[in-house]
Amino acid sequence: MNLKKLLVLVLVMHSDAGIAQNLDTPSIKETSGYTLANLSIDSQITMFYYTDITPAVHFYGDILGLEKTLDWSWVVFFQTGSSSFIGLVTEGHDAFHDVQPSNAVMLSLVTNDLDLWYERLRQWNEVTFLKSISDSGPIRSFMVEDPGGYTVEFFQWLTPTE
Template identity: 50%
Template sequence: MRYHTSKISENRWQVHVMRFAIQVFGRLAAVSCMVFITHQITAEEQSMPTIDSQTVMFYYEDLQEASEFYEQTIGLEKTVDFNWVKFYRISDTSHVGIVRAGDGAYHSPQANNAVMLSIVTSEVDSWYERLKAMKKVHFLREINS
């Protein structure tokens, strides 16, 4: 398994990050897997209102190509499918939404702004092997640990 591992400690948090870069359909796609461990929770954090779910939205010129990536390459389950927007389940409480540019979208795709979707998993090696076996996925470079 080839990936980069780094460890960051800050106050009560200790973060381990493992990542590798891949290219899909000629475009950069980065998979970053993180494990967060907290040592202490403050009284203020204990009294915060709960958050039930999280969704990140990405905007695309070609919604069909993006849809194929999330469904076929990554293998996410589609939960909402309208002509201009689709949602995919990452976990029970986390989703990714993809929106066609225009069509009432709040934002538009930006070629110069990098955005990364981080998926947390304990099965980094399995994901690496799965993506490595796909003919349409090309790793830009492998990072040795």
């Protein structure tokens, strides 16, 4: 997925109007008896898979400073927001997926403290920067690579000019 498509997806998800209104079709109501408005999602967890999660636990816990909320040795969760988490999973065991040679998944963390995050991560020699801080369309962002090759993007929304 290119950056332009990702931004469109993020913008649609960020819309105050809500995407659920656009999906409220008769077929959804007729087939299930539910609308998207009365089905809840309580939390969100993105799972990343690793051959060895030790470097990833160091990256998300020590370098990023995220709070560890679960540690079963083969799977570790870190909180990224009030109800969002990243799960680090060791390949094998009870893992649902295998580690891939190339990861097409990107974790995007939205923050108003973008410059502070950038300076924090620059202090760690082991952090690989994929993109320096810059403005691009409706966001200002930078990207780093985690120990498993996953892209971690930090971005903030720019105030639209009137």
